[in-house]
Amino acid sequence: MANQASKVAVGMSTGAAVIAALAWLKSGKVEASPPGTIPEELMNLVIAIANSADKVDANTLETIAAIEKLALEGGLGWPPNAEGITSLRVAVVATGVRMPFIAIPSGMSLVIKAWALNPGWLQVGSSLGECVNVNQSFPLLPNEIVGYQVLNANKICIAATAAGCFACLTVEQRKGGGG
Numbered sequence: 001m002a003n004q005a006s007k008v009a010v011g012m013s014t015g016a017a018v019i020a021a022l023a024w025l026k027s028g029k030v031e032a033s034p035p036g037t038i039p040e041e042l043m044n045l046v047i048a049i050a051n052s053a054d055k056v057d058a059n060t061l062e063t064i065a066a067i068e069k070l071a072l073e074g075g076l077g078w079p080p081n082a083e084g085i086t087s088l089r090v091a092v093v094a095t096g097v098r099m100p101f102i103a104i105p106s107g108m109s110l111v112i113k114a115w116a117l118n119p120g121w122l123q124v125g126s127s128l129g130e131c132v133n134v135n136q137s138f139p140l141l142p143n144e145i146v147g148y149q150v151l152n153a154n155k156i157c158i159a160a161t162a163a164g165c166f167a168c169l170t171v172e173q174r175k176g177g178g179g
Contacts, residue, residue, distance in 0.1 A: 082108065082172030089115065090167045092122060096131040096159035099167070101152060105174050109147035110156070113168040118142040120162025131157040140167075 086102055104110050114122045122140040125131035137159070140146055148156060158167050 087170040092160040092165045096128040099153040099156045101154045108172045109149045110171045111147045113145045114140040115166035116143040118165040123159045131159040
């Protein structure tokens with residue numbers, strides 16, 4: 001907390017020095033100096049900026065290092081890379097099927113693709129009753145893809161509109177295949 005307050009103070013003092021320099025220049029009180037001399041006011045402003053510049057640079061480097069660390073550890077809202085994947089093809093029937101038990105790691109999506117050679121489309125829902133109802137399901141044409149961030153693939157049910165349809169599933173997996 002104290003470190004944060006000192007960073008703010010350094011930034012404010014540098015900003016104040018720059019604003020004071022601009023105000024001083026704009027005031028019209030700046031006079032030409034003989035060669036080789038520097039007005040006292042200008043020297044004081046330069047000294048104030050120089051005294052805080054090393055702190056600003058150090059704080060900037062600390063901030064960059066913290067951002068890099070967050071990025072490498074997956075702390076910026078992205079899930080870390082997975083250890084592997086699980087992929088399979090599921091035969092789908094007109095009465096619908098519940099997808100198999102596959103844990104989905106936090107922050108990752110189950111990807112469902114309608115097999116490219118399906119003779120009809122698939123209907124995706126959260127229950128067997130929903131997936132067979134065209135008013136409650138999501139249509140998935142051959143070769144189309146949809147992703148869901150669910151805890152487990154078995155939360156999804158899929159029905160086919162023709163015999164011989166398949167759904168292809170894939171998801172990243174953590175070590176041991178679980179979420």
